[in-house]
Amino acid sequence: xxxxxxxxxxxxxxxxxxxxxxxxxxxxxxxxxxxxxxxxxxxxxxxxxxx
Numbered sequence: 001x002x003x004x005x006x007x008x009x010x011x012x013x014x015x016x017x018x019x020x021x022x023x024x025x026x027x028x029x030x031x032x033x034x035x036x037x038x039x040x041x042x043x044x045x046x047x048x049x050x051x
Contacts (some may be wrong), residue, residue, distance in 0.1 A: 006012045016048040025044065040046065 004015070006015060008022050024035070025039065025042065029036070036046065
């Protein structure tokens with residue numbers, strides 16, 4: 001596992017805003033407010049996990 005160390009306050013804020021945005025998108029996807037097609041259209045990738 002890699003830990004990212006941010007050098008500036010601006011980098012910290014950008015990472016925080018990305019994490020908040022991703023959390024909102026994930027909630028929309030899992031609650032049914034967003035389809036998987038909309039999720040992919042916004043530029044997010046999916047991974048299929050099989051055993």
